[in-house]
């Protein structure tokens with residue numbers, strides 16, 4: 661185990677989704693009023709679909725948005741809120757949401773409102789995260805300290821390139837809002853989902869190198885986070 665991180669290696673992306681759904685389902689059944697930080701991106705989609713297939717009752721859950729592009733309207737297909745709503749909130753019948761941005765024009769006001777709403781929840785019970793090709797969590801782009809707050813960020817060329825694939829040629833907004841590393845790292849349970857050979861290098865750096873601002877996800881070391889990786893992303897067997 662690297663620095664207190666629990667690594668589980670699953671045979672493939674389907675097995676990873678089933679295992680992630682087991683863990684999220686267990687957490688919701690143990691605490692039906694769970695607050696969950698919800699990643700978008702491709703990796704968690706099979707997990708959310710699996711939870712919906714299992715008929716998980718998430719009516720008491722509060723889903724907390726992880727990140728959002730700046731200057732993108734709610735009806736724009738690039739909106740991460742729209743993606744989260746379609747993939748997680750609606751299929752699972754989630755009762756309550758905390759938005760990041762959400763129609764607030766001024767980004768600083770949006771970040772303050774978000775911080776107040778997360779505090780009112782008593783923090784995050786479960787953070788479900790993906791791993792960016794540049795080591796980001798949410799849009800905490802490198803370099804990023806472990807105490808980085810919720811804020812506006814300028815996306816790195818690597819994130820712009822990787823996100824361009826989601827939107828079929830539409831321009832990717834260059835700036836975004838992200839939940840801070842402080843919010844993510846203080847979650848009581850953290851689940852990082854990593855799938856695919858293209859994540860192999862960044863996952864090795866995340867788990868094996870000393871924590872560094874150059875790989876924001878490396879701050880997960882020492883948090884007791886659970887990392888679920890498929891064999892394509894982690895060809896060896898655990899531990900890291």
Ligand code: PGA
Nearest residue numbers: 701702703790791792793
């Ligand atoms: P992905 O995105 O799940 O689509 O690979 C992860 C991320 O960029 O955070």
